[in-house]
Amino acid sequence: MVILVMLASCDGEKYLSQQVNSIFKQKNVAVNLVFSDDSESKDSIDFLRNVSVELGVDSKKIKIIKGPRQGANANFAHLISSVDISNSVYFAFSDQDDVWQQDKLCVAKEKLATVYDIAKPSIYMGRTMVCDMDLNPLFLSKGKPRPASFRNALLESIAGGNTMVFNQTTLALLKKAGMPVHHDWLSYMVVTACGGTVIFDDEPYVLYRQHDANVIGANNGFIQKWYRLKKLLSNDFRSWVEDNIEALKPLVNDMTADSRLTYEGFVQLHDMRGWYRCLSRLFLFKKLGLYRQRRFEHWGFALAAFLGKI
Template structure:
């Protein structure tokens, strides 16, 4: 589906780029940011302790712009998710926040499209999109997966579908999420984008999951999160689900959300509390409770795997 530009969006955007030993591919990403159709942005690069030339590259890039347009700052050095969550404190009043990975290449219309989509959905707090999966040399391999929706709290509690490298948050979503982020950082949630999907939907804001591919997503050995559209990748994720890793991620997410539950809608608070209780129950009883809550993944196979893992006791929170 091609992108058709509708007109100028009156907004300002803070781009938050997470950096850690990313010098090899950083120049291409910085150049793609410079080439955006939407020009009213500033860039903050949060370096999480790089030992390569990445920070120096950012400084040289900053010299091309007026003072304050590009800034290098020190990250919390607690991993990628904490680094990105720390960026919620950076936007000024009225600014949007667009998250950026160090080794992608943005298509020129990326920011403009996100803002147009958000402008068309006043209820929405979070925009995300599909990507073009590429090899290490940026040769396209395949589009990332498309999901049918709906994208809501019942899905967000059990599945991450808002790719962090495409996420753009509205000022209203930022104001709420920055209050809840310290709890998520303290819990070391597995994925900042998953937690953002949970929190923003739980707070009553709409979620946009655009079917357009907005960036080139480079795949290489150093990727923290790889593609999930191939059979080996799907088998690996299924293995994580039944090995107990996924259950641990659920528990950390629940604890992080519970610590900031006063920011969620009352109905989301109730769903979260019931979900937390369900995770303490024996497998069959847990599965029954999950079904009563209407929790679901984006495909029938994924939902079936979720309930199979619950019945097998792989999601249970160990008390005591």
């Protein structure tokens, strides 16, 4: 059983060798790897090829494609559209600067194998161990205190793409969807909207390397909370919502009846403008049953709905 790992890279020479090494040292699974490289110079492509040679990886197990050079999200979208569904049973996203525990993919495969209806989307995801640049552990990423659902997915992603492994049906739906704001967020929305199964693992199998380029995304404290509040009260989050609505539009007929009604109500909430409709927005937010994983954040988003920021 082959798992295809989709890695979006861009000038990743500093840490990429460690990541690729950890991918090909996975236990009890066959792994193929496809890079979408966004680097400007040809030297980066040569580096990727040299890494595989240095690690003794069969060249047939690695494919390198040129990325669109439109940012990380477009790079992952390019990977999604480029890979062949029929070549693998399961698929995984990978960042370029993490390190995977040796049983990451095996655990994901075993948990996904318990989902018997392969015609429905299923996805495995979980927590990460956030580390410093030298991979010294700092803290665990947040857990999931409330259930995974489409009503939650419309407001947030509950795990990083670097933890996600999913089946062919999920990939087919991702290919059908529009351009995402974030590939991991879209994956969570797609699976929950279309009646699929989300498996969340509290045990971390990814060492998430925190450095200057990703410190906001990994930080679990005040910096991240302030960053999120700033995004929410500006129009950034509202813009993301608009993009997500468009990305989900091609999947309306694939959604469950309940998800379709929730999606339509969410579109209505987004389109409800004007200060005089603030109470109507708040009422609709509550009626739809939208929620965040953490209560404090949930009330912040209720306020955002009241202010027309969703």
